[in-house]
Amino acid sequence: MEKFTHIISTAVPLPMEDVDTDQIIPARFLKATTREGFGDNLFRDWRYHPDGSPKADFVLNNPTYSGKILVAGKNFGCGSSREHAAWSLTDYGFKVVVSSFFADIFRGNALNNGLLPVQVSPAFLHEMFTAIENDPQTKFIVSLEHQTIAIAGTEREEQFDIDPFRKVCMLNGYDDIDYLLSLKDEIEEFERVREGEKKEVLI
Amino acid sequence: MAKTLFDKIWDAHIVKPVEGGQDVLYIDRHFIHEVTSPQAFDGLRQRNIPVFRTKNTVATADHNVPTINQHLPIADPLSRFQVEKLTENCEEFGVDLYGLGHRWQGIVHVIGPELGITQPGMTIVCGDSHTSTHGAFGTIAFGIGTSQVEQVLASQCLLLKRPKRMRITVDGELAEGVVSKDIILYIISKLSAAGGTGYFVEYAGSAIRSLSMEARMTICNMSIEMGARGGLIAPDETTFEYVRGREFAPQGAAFEAAVAKWRELYSDPEAVFDKEYHYRAEDIAPMITYGTNPGMGVPVNEAIPTAPTPGDSLASFEKSLGYMGFAAGENLLGKPIHHVFIGSCTNSRIEDLRLAAKFVQGKQKAPHVSAMIVPGSKQVEQQAKAEGLDKIFIAAGFEFREPGCSACLGMNEDKVPAGEYCVSTSNRNFEGRQGPGRGRFWRVR
Ligand code: SF4
Numbered sequence: 001m002e003k004f005t006h007i008i009s010t011a012v013p014l015p016m017e018d019v020d021t022d023q024i025i026p027a028r029f030l031k032a033t034t035r036e037g038f039g040d041n042l043f044r045d046w047r048y049h050p051d052g053s054p055k056a057d058f059v060l061n062n063p064t065y066s067g068k069i070l071v072a073g074k075n076f077g078c079g080s081s082r083e084h085a086a087w088s089l090t091d092y093g094f095k096v097v098v099s100s101f102f103a104d105i106f107r108g109n110a111l112n113n114g115l116l117p118v119q120v121s122p123a124f125l126h127e128m129f130t131a132i133e134n135d136p137q138t139k140f141i142v143s144l145e146h147q148t149i150a151i152a153g154t155e156r157e158e159q160f161d162i163d164p165f166r167k168v169c170m171l172n173g174y175d176d177i178d179y180l181l182s183l184k185d186e187i188e189e190f191e192r193v194r195e196g197e198k199k200e201v202l203i
Numbered sequence: 204m205a206k207t208l209f210d211k212i213w214d215a216h217i218v219k220p221v222e223g224g225q226d227v228l229y230i231d232r233h234f235i236h237e238v239t240s241p242q243a244f245d246g247l248r249q250r251n252i253p254v255f256r257t258k259n260t261v262a263t264a265d266h267n268v269p270t271i272n273q274h275l276p277i278a279d280p281l282s283r284f285q286v287e288k289l290t291e292n293c294e295e296f297g298v299d300l301y302g303l304g305h306r307w308q309g310i311v312h313v314i315g316p317e318l319g320i321t322q323p324g325m326t327i328v329c330g331d332s333h334t335s336t337h338g339a340f341g342t343i344a345f346g347i348g349t350s351q352v353e354q355v356l357a358s359q360c361l362l363l364k365r366p367k368r369m370r371i372t373v374d375g376e377l378a379e380g381v382v383s384k385d386i387i388l389y390i391i392s393k394l395s396a397a398g399g400t401g402y403f404v405e406y407a408g409s410a411i412r413s414l415s416m417e418a419r420m421t422i423c424n425m426s427i428e429m430g431a432r433g434g435l436i437a438p439d440e441t442t443f444e445y446v447r448g449r450e451f452a453p454q455g456a457a458f459e460a461a462v463a464k465w466r467e468l469y470s471d472p473e474a475v476f477d478k479e480y481h482y483r484a485e486d487i488a489p490m491i492t493y494g495t496n497p498g499m500g501v502p503v504n505e506a507i508p509t510a511p512t513p514g515d516s517l518a519s520f521e522k523s524l525g526y527m528g529f530a531a532g533e534n535l536l537g538k539p540i541h542h543v544f545i546g547s548c549t550n551s552r553i554e555d556l557r558l559a560a561k562f563v564q565g566k567q568k569a570p571h572v573s574a575m576i577v578p579g580s581k582q583v584e585q586q587a588k589a590e591g592l593d594k595i596f597i598a599a600g601f602e603f604r605e606p607g608c609s610a611c612l613g614m615n616e617d618k619v620p621a622g623e624y625c626v627s628t629s630n631r632n633f634e635g636r637q638g639p640g641r642g643r644f645w646r647v648r
Contacts, residue, residue: 027612031281033241075397081332083348109348164223180358190218
């Protein structure tokens with residue numbers, strides 16, 4: 001996983017609520033057996049007509065908007081647990097998703113793939129949408145170290161929460177598996193103790 | 204100290220608490236399938252490590268399989284490749300696979316309980332959000348992403364933050380014709396599609412107790428549709444009798460010993476939940492959804508609301524009705540439909556098929572409607588045939604298919620064409636979920 005410290009970028013607005021993972025990456029694109037190439041089909045059915053031509057009114061097809069930050073309405077990433085949703089966002093080039101609320105599984109999947117979910121207050125989200133609407137070139141500054149997101153050129157800044165362990169992982173580019181593998185002895189000890197206590201019926 | 208059922212199970216599985224409030228949690232059972240596992244196996248290969256506990260892992264092919272002619276090679280090359288990849292991976296890593304052609308093949312959340320692999324008190328995960336189904340047995344069961352599939356394969360553990368606990372109590376007696384699908388659609392319509400986010404839900408109350416195991420599974424299955432991580436129900440005699448004698452259940456004296464332990468799995472009377480809701484079974488009517496999130500449900504004979512319900516904005520309410528082609532205030536009864544889909548891990552068990560057969564027996568579908576029954580597993584398919592249900596469906600003009608996820612997510616050929624309506628027993632009414640058409644769900648248990 002790549003290290004993440006901070007980002008300064010313009011943002012792509014997607015002011016829709018309840019964006020579910022079926023929209024982020026429709027099921028028919030889940031037939032791949034590798035992690036690459038999902039970006040082409042990100043938001044596929046919102047982005048392209050059935051004949052493959054781009055839908056002019058969808059934000060990813062609008063050259064006015066670009067950047068490594070996606071700003072979306074509340075309850076982003078609900079629905080299916082498919083990690084392909086996180087892969088398609090990172091493969092497309094997003095490093096940060098901002099919303100006022102994230103679905104649990106999506107949040108975890110994003111963090112495991114170096115995509116930072118930044119949860120802001122509904123008011124700040126609204127300010128971000130307004131700022132982008134007024135000037136699509138508005139830059140945002142996301143610092144993982146300080147856990148802040150700011151609208152460049154203004155005083156507006158907000159703190160965001162992140163689990164301390166996840167933060168360290170992202171700053172250093174580790175994923176959970178490195179950590180879990182280091183615990184092998186303790187896991188085996190847990191299994192032994194549980195067996196010894198005849199707790200096997202709980203297994 | 205008084206504990207909730209959830210906490211009793213969670214605490215028994217902590218290998219080690221980690222700074223910052225997370226726990227390393229031991230996972231008892233891991234189900235895998237073709238769609239969310241190939242990248243995880245690749246990860247193991249790259250790190251050159253084995254599957255840590257092969258006996259805790261079970262695989263099946265379900266998401267991406269055809270539901271006709273399963274004995275023939277899969278026609279779609281990408282699907283075939285993915286299913287073959289699963290077989291290769293299971294062979295290479297020594298994981299048991301009940302794939303196509305096996306008498307135990309089926310939707311992962313149908314076969315786990317049916318084979319007795321799912322047992323009270325366990326922690327269970329799978330790379331599919333409806334893993335919450337297994338909670339009906341008093342387990343902590345939830346969906347995970349592929350990175351986590353890799354973690355469980357590598358270490359039999361996950362690093363997790365304990366969710367908050369919610370209890371939803373439904374007391375009273377259900378009215379005639381109201382089934383468990385109606386209970387959960389009613390609850391989600393009250394709490395909204397995000398109302399359970401951050402929580403693990405325990406379902407309690409006399410109405411829940413009165414349900415069969417299959418009906419309980421339908422409720423726990425849809426916990427995720429209100430955003431909850433999962434849902435569980437304390438095991439009782441109904442649970443023990445269901446598990447008794449199944450293939451992978453403990454047998455004889457070991458079973459009795461297990462039951463004695465399982466009886467301790469309940470929330471202590473003084474246990475405190477972070478949130479509680481109470482509903483009356485008598486208030487619940489047969490439900491249907493009209494929109495594109497599972498919170499958009501109404502009693503079948505009531506009109507679509509004229510304003511968004513709590514949890515939905517006006518914009519998403521309008522967008523949703525636009526997609527479905529419905530008007531606010533309109534009644535759904537009498538609307539023409541094009542497709543019927545009875546299947547998915549929500550409603551493809553034998554009780555569901557029996558109920559559906561009761562409705563269609565001696566009747567004929569309209570000529571313009573296509574109707575499909577997709578049993579949840581080979582065993583369900585065989586049982587339905589033994590009871591002659593397949594004949595009833597076929598006589599009514601339905602197709603009786605072979606097991607798989609099918610039109611629930613439309614990865615195979617079973618899709619709803621653009622602009623057409625489908626009444627469906629599956630769990631998600633998202634835009635495009637069942638193909639480009641307008642899927643939405645019906646009740647049928
Ligand atoms: S039937 Fe649908 S929800 Fe259930 S496991 Fe298959 S795809 Fe997932």
